[in-house]
Amino acid sequence: MASPERLRLTVIGCGYLGITTAASFASLGFDVLGVDIDPARVTQLNDGVSPVYEPGLSDLLAAQISSGRLRFTTSYETAAKHGDVHLVCVATPAGPDAGVDLSQVNAVAESLFPLLTRPCTVVGKSTVPVGTAATLAQRLRSSAPAGAEAHLAWSPEFLREGYAIHDTLSPDRVVIGVMEDADRPVKMLREVYANHADRGIPVVVVDLATAELAKLSANAFLATKISFINAMAEICEATGADIDSLSQVLGMDARIGPRFLRAGVGFGGGCLPKDVRGFLASADDLGTPAALSFLREVEAINQRQRERVVQRAGTLLEDSWARSRVAVLGAAFKPGSDDVRDSPALDIAARMHLRGAQVVVHDPQAMASARSLWPSLEYAPSTRLACQGADLLLVLTEWPEYVALDPVSLATHVRHARVLDGRNCLDAEAWTSAGWTYRGVGRRTS
Ligand code: UGA
Numbered sequence: 001m002a003s004p005e006r007l008r009l010t011v012i013g014c015g016y017l018g019i020t021t022a023a024s025f026a027s028l029g030f031d032v033l034g035v036d037i038d039p040a041r042v043t044q045l046n047d048g049v050s051p052v053y054e055p056g057l058s059d060l061l062a063a064q065i066s067s068g069r070l071r072f073t074t075s076y077e078t079a080a081k082h083g084d085v086h087l088v089c090v091a092t093p094a095g096p097d098a099g100v101d102l103s104q105v106n107a108v109a110e111s112l113f114p115l116l117t118r119p120c121t122v123v124g125k126s127t128v129p130v131g132t133a134a135t136l137a138q139r140l141r142s143s144a145p146a147g148a149e150a151h152l153a154w155s156p157e158f159l160r161e162g163y164a165i166h167d168t169l170s171p172d173r174v175v176i177g178v179m180e181d182a183d184r185p186v187k188m189l190r191e192v193y194a195n196h197a198d199r200g201i202p203v204v205v206v207d208l209a210t211a212e213l214a215k216l217s218a219n220a221f222l223a224t225k226i227s228f229i230n231a232m233a234e235i236c237e238a239t240g241a242d243i244d245s246l247s248q249v250l251g252m253d254a255r256i257g258p259r260f261l262r263a264g265v266g267f268g269g270g271c272l273p274k275d276v277r278g279f280l281a282s283a284d285d286l287g288t289p290a291a292l293s294f295l296r297e298v299e300a301i302n303q304r305q306r307e308r309v310v311q312r313a314g315t316l317l318e319d320s321w322a323r324s325r326v327a328v329l330g331a332a333f334k335p336g337s338d339d340v341r342d343s344p345a346l347d348i349a350a351r352m353h354l355r356g357a358q359v360v361v362h363d364p365q366a367m368a369s370a371r372s373l374w375p376s377l378e379y380a381p382s383t384r385l386a387c388q389g390a391d392l393l394l395v396l397t398e399w400p401e402y403v404a405l406d407p408v409s410l411a412t413h414v415r416h417a418r419v420l421d422g423r424n425c426l427d428a429e430a431w432t433s434a435g436w437t438y439r440g441v442g443r444r445t446s
Pocket of ligand 1: 127157158159161162219222226259260262263265267268269270271272275333334
């Protein structure tokens, strides 16, 4: 195995992806320098404190800072001197007109490229529209000083929130996108991922556009699976079939597989919805109608799913929104995260609030982020207080503590024992036996 000490890495952009990448590669023995333009964030990181919530990340960060293999700076000059490989991990949020905002990627190019005086590879890890890497490669050629021998590669990141360290250190595959005849960056990246390869993780070398597309199409496919199963849930409701059993049977087909077939309130977060919309915008620009119409439907089903849950809540409340107190358990877009970006849970809570209900929200991790996005909702410090006097309970994020709720004791706190299980995560029989009117998504209920 190549000695990791030989290559020095910089990680540019110390958000969620960057911190995880920096700490994970330091744990593999690399000398890593993280770069961020925010001095307060850099100070915090150098103190070993993570500004983002991710299971295990604080401990990993603190350990790697103590080991001396990881530190952070605001200086691009220091970064340019340090790095053999520069991993670009800046955010690419949704931009105007459903496109993608590449301003942070462009800022890195502007700040870093002219300072690259030694042989190095700049590796994009952020999710970008197809064609971005080729444009950056061109820019690198024109703005890096003569003789710098700087190459551009793209290696998209597939990590999930809540499993970020595991997914960085043990992904299903590593994709390396390069220009033709690019031996040097491939060699460097094979060294960066030597530990992965030694553990049997496939490392696939492709061209730049395919690497960019690998990430976008993976997220689009996952979104498609979710919208597909939600469409099936609608059919289950219309026919009396049961979505849990259907998902199980479908997942047993090795060609389909069981994952991402959980029906519910639909997908959310900072990635899947944004990437589907960004992909849609690209498909429109490229004039590729098949992808365009197909992904439009994936997105439409996802939005409709939220509204269907609200309508169902209205039916349970006999449409007397203004006189109803509704408890919402869950604000994060999924458990194990404090992220409320495009969260179906918070969106549904807000829609019910806008219809006039008194909505009280609880989440074990995402209260602060939810409150800053929707200050007009009420927030309760405990599940029990959220449910106190409620006319309807909605479980919209499947946190383990909600799955483990005791329906018998909870029934004594609510005004009406009605529950809408937006994640199909509760034991329908146990809740029904405890006197609750139970509704899931596409689940057959007695
Ligand atoms: C997603 C991808 O899974 C990662 O591979 C990718 O790297 C990442 O986006 C990214 O682009 O950075 P993440 O946003 O952390 O990861 O979330 P997922 O675990 O994919 O879940 C997305 C949404 O789908 C959540 O709202 C979740 O509740 C929902 N979901 C997931 C379902 O509704 N049903 C399912 O069966 C699975």
